[in-house]
Amino acid sequence: MPKPSLRETILDAGLKAMFRTGYHGTSVRDVTAAAGAPQGSFTNHFRSKEAFASEVLDRYFLYVRGLVAEALDDRSAPPRARLRRYLDLITGKLANDGFTRGCLIGDFSLEASGSSELLREQLDAIFREWRVPFAACIAEAQAKGEIASDFDADELADFLLASWQGAMLRMKVERSEAALARFKTIAFQTVFKELP
Amino acid sequence: MPKPSLRETILDAGLKAMFRTGYHGTSVRDVTAAAGAPQGSFTNHFRSKEAFASEVLDRYFLYVRGLVAEALDDRSAPPRARLRRYLDLITGKLANDGFTRGCLIGDFSLEASGSSELLREQLDAIFREWRVPFAACIAEAQAKGEIASDFDADELADFLLASWQGAMLRMKVERSEAALARFKTIAFQTVFKELP
Incomplete structure (x- = not known):
């Protein structure tokens, strides 16, 4: 069975965080922490917070x-x-x-x-x-x-x-x-x- | 002539900043920088970002x-x-x-x-x-x-x-x-x- 993609997990965490604190109030650090992902994995998958x-x-x-x-x-x-x-x-x-x-x-x-x-x-x-x-x-x-x-x-x-x-x-x-x-x-x- | 109150200047700067980046996206540092005020003057006038x-x-x-x-x-x-x-x-x-x-x-x-x-x-x-x-x-x-x-x-x-x-x-x-x-x-x- 394929491992669930960290990319999807980060996107899900981002949606929840941005619902709560908006675009400006949500940092990449907040999102990766909520996703339980290392911060480097964010930059592997996304170019910027804006692109994310x-x-x-x-x-x-x-x-x-x-x-x-x-x-x-x-x-x-x-x-x-x-x-x-x-x-x-x-x-x-x-x-x-x-x-x-x-x-x-x-x-x-x-x-x-x-x-x-x-x-x-x-x-x-x-x-x-x-x-x-x-x-x-x-x-x-x-x-x-x-x-x-x-x-x-x-x-x-x-x-x-x-x-x-x-x-x-x-x-x-x-x-x-x-x-x-x-x-x-x-x-x-x-x-x-x-x-x- | 009385000096314009720093309190008012900080409030004006806060309104402008919060219009631009919202409540969550605006830090006390942003506001004091925009007001040209030392950060300590914020805490002299306001209890918290929320109260501000x-x-x-x-x-x-x-x-x-x-x-x-x-x-x-x-x-x-x-x-x-x-x-x-x-x-x-x-x-x-x-x-x-x-x-x-x-x-x-x-x-x-x-x-x-x-x-x-x-x-x-x-x-x-x-x-x-x-x-x-x-x-x-x-x-x-x-x-x-x-x-x-x-x-x-x-x-x-x-x-x-x-x-x-x-x-x-x-x-x-x-x-x-x-x-x-x-x-x-x-x-x-x-x-x-x-x-x-």
Whole structure:
């Protein structure tokens, strides 16, 4: 059986550490200590802390893409219900962590985008890609007459994903589901209101 | 003429540094170096980095309260227009920084609330206080029949402030006004739609 790669162990430890103390607050030393790896093994696998954080972010987005597919790809439900299902699915994941962790993409957007041009461009590309399946689902809901067509599906998708980040931000401060529930209730009775 | 207090200089430097590298990524050494102050003067004035960050946050919220009053207190405009004016006023401030800085309250909410219980409780109190003038303005707009009364004014105020944080988050990644403009357009034609 192949030995589990130290590279993977270091990436896992990095994700946990950066969730806790952010990009700036996490040192290579913190990560290798948490991974139980010698510091030299970090430099064997990663060019810099910035390049490492970029890989952590990519792995995290891979996980998010799986959740997006799980919620939006099941065509047995109507599109508006699938949008809602995504937010409910995320809510369940956040509840598992006691509402102490939000989304690494949002965390890095506020904390790292100002000082790392590499991460900022990567985050920009992530948001653009993230929007695509949501815009498709929203366009489908509009075509079916489930929701209003006053706004472009791309614009509504960006609005949804950004506002949801705001709800998670408030959730982290309150350590409760309240802001998530509020967002879902209000957004789905106004912006994404079901047409009669 | 009294000498400008080193305490104030250190607080100003701390605000700038924490905007750039966050709570975890800013050391006392960074702050004193930026303030041109000996490190000992920091410990003369502040108990710990956490206590210092708490004062920085309080000073920042004092500034925000001024902007809230500037936008919402002028009763010559109708309440719905005053809400919109707040977002436009903030947009102007963010444009002055080239959309590279957002809101320290949002930054700390994501980055510091998980590790500092002191800051988390302070942020929670800030959001509760911040909501009050917005809820009053929204309730006034509802009483005048300017906007719908389907939701409680407190809930709408929390929704507005949280979603606006999400728009600023996306703005920081894109370094453009787009997410702010999108939020204002969509929110004021749906959630805060003017009734006929």
